[in-house]
Amino acid sequence: MIARAQNKKHTDAELMEMLAKGDMDPLGEIYLRYGGAVRSLLWRLLPGRLASDAEDLCQEIFMTVYETADRFQLNREIRPWIFGITVRKARGFRRKNWVRENLLRRHAGEGISEVLPATANPDSVGATRHQINRAIAQLPRVQREVLVLYVAQNMSGEQISEILGVRINTVWTRLRRARLAMREALCNPVGDKNTGEVT
């Protein structure tokens, strides 16, 4: 009897249907299927943050999955839907830190401009992971989201459009700007650019 229960693999839609009816058990299975991807996406959307921040936020995301399961359309794919929640949670997290970061940045703008040398690394091909991390952190939030989803998460333009709730042409525009901004940042790592830390 138990063997039957264990061997039966529920589809995502079945799990979401059970969740929508108030049964919390399927949440564990959904977490097993998508928890890793969600945590990784969070960490990538929050460059400069610790992995533990992503871990903490992850719980909130799956709580939201449970709370809003009844609004999930069963004919849709679950991954873009969960990623949409993830992106919104990441924005919320950054918003909470907005005041502190903004104040510090303003102070930096006044205090350190004279001590900043114009060091540059013209060799974009040889950019290290560290430089990539810094360049992604400097991107405006909307560009970073599209770039991470497209390149790091291998999502299609249509899926990104669904996740972010924007038109597909907006996705391509943001991706183009992100590409140009990344190239600029990697060629001129300390250029006077919008750091993108504030959303």
Added chain:
Amino acid sequence: MRGCSNLEDYLVEKLERKSKAEFQAHIGQCSKCREEVSDWSVLKEQISDWASVRKLPEPSPGEAASLVVSLRPRTARPLWRQPVFYGGLAAACLATFVVVFLMNTPVHENGAGTSREDNRVTRIVQEPELPETPVEQSPIRVLYSLEGELPSSKGTSARQLSVPGEGRLLLGVGSDHVAVGAHSKIEVLKAEADETRIKLLDGSVAAEVEPRDGRGSFAVEARSFIAKVVGTRFMVSMLPDSRIQVAVDKGRVEVVEPDETVHAVSEGQVLEFGKKSPWSYSPLAAENRLELNGLLSATEMDEQAIAAEEGTESEEPSDRSEQNSKRSARKREENRGSQSFEEFAPARQAMDMNAVRTLILEGRYAQAEAALGIHLKAAPDDVAGWSLLATCLRKSGKWRGAVTAYRQVIEKGKPQVANAARFDAAVLLQDKLGKHSAAGSLLKEYLEGPLLLEAEALLRLARARMQSGRKDEARRLLRQIVEHHRSTSAAIRAARLLNEMAE
């Protein structure tokens, strides 16, 4: 130039086959487009490489269960978390034992037939009737015994095992492990390669069952109910008021009522039931999990007991010889099969870290510390355990202990884990203990390893150097932060410090 206008569409693979071929032909002639395509390709590779590093591990089934339990809206306080429970349990067990003993006496003492209730159980699971004679050459091995009463070689009692006092009994049944708790008694009804059937007569029994892959079965009977499992980790207990509790840590258990009604108990759930009481589900509490793991794991005490029995050297001081002599009353089955203590060692690592994490999250640091202490004595190389202990001690304000635990992580952990511990230890040394020199050494090591908080570490190192009077080095470090980590908040603090130093 018409070809150049297709560049963006080509980069995001939006072009149809014909247009794509045309653009590829165009690339051969247009160096600008060729460069753009090449740059994008390199950038994608670099970002993919960055993403491969910035990847967090997939969650384990234990984590998933823990998530469900922690998110499940908390209802009434579970019975086992009420203070009166443990006090009342001992008295209730005694009463239950008497009742159960009387109920089962006709079956187990004469062995000549089955009661009406047992007939019903047999019919439910559609399996052959129980053998009337004791199982010979049983595959049961007694792995550890603390105050356990082991089966004699004669009569039906050969199948009964009990722990009358505050001990426990750990059995190997085939490839499975069964632990009998304090004040508990079980009877092994069947122990064969494809079927194990245990009857809980009193107290509690925990089991860790190898996955059966649909072949064979493992069942625990409690009164007229059957907890049937295929690959799981669970515990069945008899509660006061004739109720039975089934707690599942891993896998899934099905409880079969006499009328064939089946109740599923999932991972991280506890089911309580009785003939005349409502069936209630609740989440598996941290204490439950610790108790289950405690029953099933082999502790240092067990190791010492075995060493004493085997006549090997004991590190215990002589004033504890009395305790040892008490323990020597414990018997160990002569023929334990081929399984040795070392082979069973992985069970020592079986402590559920999620249960300890829950204790820490709930602010019950003393309990978490005690549990980790026992675990780390048995498994001193468990980096995750040391890391949790460090967190627990840090949260409870025991800075020195936390630093010591972090040093264990540094010594035993993988590079990235060890480096994170270096940073955390340095923070405590610097902020809480005022040991700037020691903090500086750790930070310097941190900056040489795989790191995440380069700017933060540099800033702390600069402060440590300032405290040690090495102002030139501090100034150099601060400038380094300002130059290379401009987008971080550390750069702002570094700039402030530079200004202060200049004044």
